[in-house]
Amino acid sequence: LALVLYDLDSADGRPLSPFGWRVRLALAHKGLAPDEVVRVKFTEKDKIAFAQSTTTPVLVDGDAVVADSWRIACHLEDAYPDRPSLFGGDAARALARYVNNWAGLELTPAVAGFILPEMAELACVEDRDYLRRTREPRFGPFEKLAESRSGRLDAFRASLGPLRLSVRQNGWLHGALPGFADYAAFGAFHWARLVAPSFDLLAADDPLYAWRDKVCDLHDGMARRSLAA
């Protein structure tokens, strides 16, 4: 098998990792699809120990073993230079990394603060205690998160101002066409939509709502299919 993706397992088998979605879209952007997807529970660190990683996603591409969604994107860009570019040059790669840093340090934790209660219900049974034990010290008790959620929503939406403005200016964060910067941010939004479908993280008239839909339609509607599943 040439291309094996190790991604987070969930109770119903749907892909529920924001970082896994980045890699799934990056692969599709390059015209690639994994030959096999290995589902890994939070509590199955042994399955990815060979990659010197404790977190999914991990990609095995022939002899290359790559952990971390950013490093996987760089691997795909460098290993498949003749396929459509994820970055569009060195400066764009550095700036996509800035977006990636923002998505990892700010966006995804903020989204987690909204949907961790639902995430705990959708995680594999074996992972539910693990999720609470590892997340509650940082985010607080899941029950309180659910209670305080609506009060935090306006500030969260306001914090998306730079992303919203870019999408309005250019159509995509990456510019006139989508790129890895879009996928890095999209992963967090799509995660929320999959995990908490009745919670409106984005308002329907938000340009980011339409942008999220546009990403869902990319690559033959790859992300959209996961919504119906």
Add this chain to the structure above:
Amino acid sequence: LALVLYDLDSADGRPLSPFGWRVRLALAHKGLAPDEVVRVKFTEKDKIAFAQSTTTPVLVDGDAVVADSWRIACHLEDAYPDRPSLFGGDAARALARYVNNWAGLELTPAVAGFILPEMAELACVEDRDYLRRTREPRFGPFEKLAESRSGRLDAFRASLGPLRLSVRQNGWLHGALPGFADYAAFGAFHWARLVAPSFDLLAADDPLYAWRDKVCDLHDGMARRSLAA
């Protein structure tokens, strides 16, 4: 005169606009220098009315009249394509615009909240009432800003995490070499340093402190010279 920069005037004649600094560095990056700098007070909107703008910077480049630091950077990139690139391609331009959006919507207002009291003292005498009247509705009374400043500093520094990480990863925000994305962010930090030299916006051991110094050294120490002036 081929190249005329309209930039904010100050009581002691030093350039004290974060957006003016973006343009000064962008010009130097292209190997250009203004033939003339026209100093414009906040209350001298008539001086830039010809550019259909109410704010500096404005650049006149031969027949081209361009207002707004982002649009000026795009003008320079397109009018001088054989000079060193400010962006590094279309995707990098779109992503630099995201940084520009963040710097304009988040960073610069946050910095303003720290240094507006000192800024009011350094503005031209004619501008001081104007500055209070236009800024206090958004930021609150300048006296209160000065009082609450230290209490806001930790949260501000924490909000710089994505920028800090990028600078640690790549050396510059733009990548291995500096670009307009660096200048867009630097303008706000340099503004604070010029206006409130005794206020430590950045801790001395912050990688962003060293990065700010590196930008000061670019283009024959252009920004550094303004510190000594």
